[in-house]
Amino acid sequence: MFGKRTTTGTAPRIAVNPTASVPMKPADVKAPQAAPEPKAAAARAEQVQAERRHSEEYYDVKTTVFNALIDTIDLTQLAKLEPAAAREEIRDIVSEIIQLKSVVMSIAEQEELLEDICNDVLGYGPLEPLLARDDIADIMVNGAETTFIEVGGKVQKTSVRFADNLQLMNICQRIVSQVGRRVDESSPICDARLPDGSRVNVIAPPLAIDGPCLTIRKFKKDRLRLDNLVKFGSLSPAAKTILEIIGRVRCNVLISGGTGSGKTTLLNCMTGCVDHDERIITCEDSAELQLQQPHVVRLETRPPNLEGEGEITMRELVKNCLRMRPERIIVGEVRGPEAFDLLQAMNTGHDGSMGTLHSNSPREAISRLESMIMMGGYALPPKTIREMITGSIDVIVQASRLRDGSRKITHITEVIGMEGDVVTLQDIIVYEITGEDANGKLTGRHRSTGIARPRFWERAEYYGDTERLAQALSSAEVNDANGNPVRS
Numbered sequence: 001m002f003g004k005r006t007t008t009g010t011a012p013r014i015a016v017n018p019t020a021s022v023p024m025k026p027a028d029v030k031a032p033q034a035a036p037e038p039k040a041a042a043a044r045a046e047q048v049q050a051e052r053r054h055s056e057e058y059y060d061v062k063t064t065v066f067n068a069l070i071d072t073i074d075l076t077q078l079a080k081l082e083p084a085a086a087r088e089e090i091r092d093i094v095s096e097i098i099q100l101k102s103v104v105m106s107i108a109e110q111e112e113l114l115e116d117i118c119n120d121v122l123g124y125g126p127l128e129p130l131l132a133r134d135d136i137a138d139i140m141v142n143g144a145e146t147t148f149i150e151v152g153g154k155v156q157k158t159s160v161r162f163a164d165n166l167q168l169m170n171i172c173q174r175i176v177s178q179v180g181r182r183v184d185e186s187s188p189i190c191d192a193r194l195p196d197g198s199r200v201n202v203i204a205p206p207l208a209i210d211g212p213c214l215t216i217r218k219f220k221k222d223r224l225r226l227d228n229l230v231k232f233g234s235l236s237p238a239a240k241t242i243l244e245i246i247g248r249v250r251c252n253v254l255i256s257g258g259t260g261s262g263k264t265t266l267l268n269c270m271t272g273c274v275d276h277d278e279r280i281i282t283c284e285d286s287a288e289l290q291l292q293q294p295h296v297v298r299l300e301t302r303p304p305n306l307e308g309e310g311e312i313t314m315r316e317l318v319k320n321c322l323r324m325r326p327e328r329i330i331v332g333e334v335r336g337p338e339a340f341d342l343l344q345a346m347n348t349g350h351d352g353s354m355g356t357l358h359s360n361s362p363r364e365a366i367s368r369l370e371s372m373i374m375m376g377g378y379a380l381p382p383k384t385i386r387e388m389i390t391g392s393i394d395v396i397v398q399a400s401r402l403r404d405g406s407r408k409i410t411h412i413t414e415v416i417g418m419e420g421d422v423v424t425l426q427d428i429i430v431y432e433i434t435g436e437d438a439n440g441k442l443t444g445r446h447r448s449t450g451i452a453r454p455r456f457w458e459r460a461e462y463y464g465d466t467e468r469l470a471q472a473l474s475s476a477e478v479n480d481a482n483g484n485p486v487r488s
């Protein structure tokens with residue numbers, strides 16, 4: 001139907017030289033000597049398949065078939081088809097090419113090739129199988145040859161590779177053009193989003209020396225909730241109740257953590273505690289939050305265009321949302337001078353606002369905030385900035401990815417005031433590592449520091465939640481070997 005050279009319905013869609021055969025050798029894997037067990041045979045077949053994926057011949061054949069296909073089809077016509085019909089059309093033509101070019105391959109190999117080529121033409125090429133998996137947190141492509149993924153908190157290398165950097169660059173371009181952006185030598189850095197909401201960053205040569213780098217934070221199809229975090233061991237049931245109360249009684253919360261430690265996920269979970277009649281405004285660089293409330297306005301920053309114009313910064317968004325009658329303001333990530341505007345909003349009746357920030361401890365989070373405000377050009381003495389911080393932030397929740405790959409909430413900490421020039425913090429719940437099991441997994445526990453009446457007790461009283469809070473705090477207490485509660 002879309003063969004450029006098709007003249008009638010029955011004419012061949014491509015001109016090929018039937019004598020030019022492209023033999024495809026099976027991979028250099030020796031056949032097993034004895035009849036294998038069914039399970040072992042399946043594993044072996046999988047291994048052969050994986051090794052075949054790597055083989056140079058496979059890529060050679062794929063390139064030959066792919067080029068013949070591109071010569072044959074009219075891509076603009078193909079783009080007008082429904083994805084399923086387009087896939088069918090490509091499959092028909094590729095099967096024909098394989099036959100005409102006398103490519104020697106098994107049915108399974110042919111299926112794999114068909115799938116790969118469909119993904120290249122219609123989707124995100126070699127990334128498709130990775131995008132289809134829901135257990136992957138991050139996909140990190142470092143040039144055409146190397147792709148890493150993060151699964152279960154651990155980074156591992158995959159066998160995925162692209163034909164060359166040009167193919168990778170085309171896929172990057174396809175991704176970013178969906179959100180109306182462009183990536184090339186003149187604008188080599190670009191943030192984008194996949195249609196499913198996954199966050200994407202591309203940095204291309206000449207900035208990326210070894211070829212285009214593509215980083216994807218995969219969007220979880222099933223939104224995580226605080227209950228899931230308890231199931232994963234990231235939180236104890238008592239710590240979960242305390243976080244729920246903190247969210248519900250409108251404390252201003254800062255979620256602090258290193259890169260990929262689970263800040264955005266935790267922020268998302270905590271917004272689950274917000275009442276359904278509140279007006280929430282979210283400000284993000286790349287919209288990742290999935291709030292479930294009915295009254296949510298989502299705002300996203302905008303990078304400058306090619307002429308360097310039209311940029312809308314986080315600061316402008318936060319300032320603007322103050323004019324939108326918000327009841328809560330949620331900032332995806334505080335990283336610059338917007339910190340000042342967020343603190344002011346928190347201070348002036350928008351309590352219950354939340355944000356995340358990159359830092360390794362609650363204490364560091366305070367100094368990061370301070371330096372963000374100073375770098376914003378406000379000529380305020382450090383003590384005034386610290387007073388502003390203590391007047392605005394009620395609770396800092398620290399998320400961390402531990403060395404065994406697990407993600408934990410390691411601190412629920414209150415900001416209680418100032419002593420001289422120093423901001424005073426008070427841990428309520430801490431995660432304590434107690435050891436390591438035989439599989440190298442860290443063991444530990446969330447325990448209370450013995451604070452029976454946190455500073456937000458009054459808020460809890462106002463919302464009628466003190467009983468639940470007292471219960472959660474006392475059940476988080478841990479006794480030492482002598483039966484005395486462990487304090488601080």
Ligand SMILES: Nc1ncnc2c1ncn2[C@@H]1O[C@H](COP(=O)(O)OP(=O)(O)OP(=O)(O)O)[C@@H](O)[C@H]1O
Nearest residue numbers: 137220229232234258259260261262263264265407
């Ligand atoms: N407690 C958890 N247990 C298991 N997986 C988690 C947990 N929290 C988050 N994740 C997963 O870890 C990945 C990173 O999470 P998230 O995007 O929340 O991190 P982040 O700290 O916001 O990262 P970044 O600094 O890049 O913005 C996601 O795939 C998420 O599903």
Ligand SMILES: [Mg+2]
Nearest residue numbers: 263264265333
């Ligand atoms: Mg994040």
